[in-house]
Amino acid sequence: MAAAAAAVTVAGLAACASSSSSGQASGQQTITVAVVNNPQMIDIQKLTPKGFSASHPNIKVKYVTLDENTLRDQVTKDVAAGGGQFDVVMIGPYEVPTWAKNHWIDDLSSFAAKDAAYDVNDLIKPIRDSLSVGGKLYASPFYGESSFLMYRKDLLAKAGLTMPAHPTWDQVAAMAKKLNEPGKGMAGICLRGKTGWGENLAPLDTVVNTFGGQWYDMSWNAHLTSPAFEKATNFYVNLIKAAGEPGAGNFSFNECANAMMQQKAAMWYDATVGASVIDAPGSPIAGKLGYAPAPVELTKNSGWLWSWALAIESSSKHKDAAWTYISWATSKQYIQYAGKQLGWASVPPGSRYSTYSNPSYKKAAGAFATPTLNEINGVNVSHPGVSPQPYVGVQYVGIPEFEDLGTRVSQEITAAIAGQETVAQALTKSQGYAVPVGQAHKSG
């Protein structure tokens, strides 16, 4: 009931917003943009008044900022019901195929084709491909990311440890246990434990892939209780218990970034974009960080692929204004502008090749620029693990049901991390959720 009431309130607010826009000077439009509350998105909100509104007085940009899980719920509800509450929404490679198929978002290729300054071929190819369906771009990447290991060079040196060029998970676990000093409030490694398929399942699934596990085999049989899946999950949960941050069940990207900056964690396995947060000017640990590829066991690479990208809702009434905004927010010019205003290290990474050939960026982000690009280029989204899989996705299963299934499974993982149940119990329950979904795909 509360949710329904909230929805009504939000809808009411949206209605107010749209009516106020039509009431103003002729030609003025308000576009509502829904974004995730990650640091680069907070930055663009600060830069919008001078960087965009000043040169586009007819377009008023209203931001709605939410955490990842809430954003997904809200935005999906809005597009699926044709609510038209948002004009521009921030989504990723998981959403694009289904949403495009359901005609919830518009093809951006035609807009981009008319816009000569918007150099589509400059968008990094694996990221661009993950946001396209049938060769048509449906969302423009604001930033792109893979995952890698970030570590404090100074702490490793003090402990007499050296990071191998291509570490395995076993090596990382051994180092994490040495670096772990709970008495001093220092965790060996920060890993996500928070519930949400985009939260704790993202890193865990990359571990599962490289340990030889998978969600479904080629005939859609669920394998969450397979020895490899169980070994990987045990490894992840035990590593958190032995050398992870206390209270890991509440930790995700932003919490781990904070823990690193507050010097409460020595290593962090997460999105490559994390480097632009903790290794940027103003961070107390800037310059002390080293970067290693995503740790592996049986595969050569294990990084994930993600992008927070901007798409136009099909029900939007201000599509041209929405494109004008997107073409600014995901342009080379915005990256230039943000670099000058905020410092080059914290510009949105992983979206455009031109960022990586920019001398100022190379100078400021030299430590993590190449590792990021290498990880992104090394990802194989249709075959990330040891065995072939019938779905697309590294850290997620690219089917619509996964939003629900993944949330259920991630709840069990959080319970296992918090010690409320064993990994075996968590996976047995999870298998129970996964089997009917697989059945549906077998018959379908």
Place this chain on the structure above:
Amino acid sequence: MAVLADRRGDAAIASARARDRRRNRRRRIPLLPALLFTIVVTQIPFLLTIYYSLQSYSLYNPFARHFAGLHNYTLIFTDPIFRTALLNTVILTVVPVLLSLLLGLGIALLLDRKVLGRGLLRTLIVSPFLVMPAAAALVWKFTLLDTQFGLINWVLSPFGVNHTDWINNHAKETIITVLTWQWTPFMMLILLAGLQSQSGDVLEAARVDGAGGWQIFRRMTLPHLRQYMELGIVLGSIYIVQAFDAIFMITSGGPGQQTTNIPYYLYETAFRSFDIGRASAMGVVVVVITIVIATFALRTISGLFSEQGMEGRL
């Protein structure tokens, strides 16, 4: 003659009654808009919910919507999570209601006495009820219960309690605490009103007759408070059974399904699985269960607390 007069009298009475009825009907006309409004906002959505509950309708698959009969209901009754959520709802309602009633009674008794700064105390004690639930939930989650920066861990650290992950290790207790904290002032206000309506003469007479403080409380105050306690329990249950904000903000129903109650599970089904058919069926089942329980609970409670029942027990 007498008979005739009687008949005439009867006719007069009958016509007077008819006039009354007409007048009453006219008097009710101004209420019609409100009645219509209530029907529009409650009954039409309910009928729509029943209609949706008979369909296989997923927002994710908008082109495959079709009539499904009672399939959604079968799904619900074979769904173990729904049973867990039902049990959680009972626990997360009954415990906070009783705890906040007891605490509310205690505080009301204290505030009924003459203490210095009673007005200020009362305002302070009511404040948890006035804070927006979402804001309060965030304060609990981050300021008080956070593993690394939380005040509770900091206060308890001299006693060796350190880095306790309250939210994930004691999820149910956390939600119960927050709900009790939030609803105690509500119970307190109702019971305080009850206490202040108790006439001083009766209490004085009891004291003159030699009754002690405990006897007065047991035999006079408590029976007097019966109606107020009933009201508190009924209203409190109605509100707390829908608890959503605290669960959504603090635990997201987890870990596992430990704090998933029916409203939260319904939210997940409707707005995360986007299974409108199943969510609607769940809504219908919940309404039926609520009506049944409410009827029985109300009867039991009023039986329990009726003057006789009270005297029989005490």
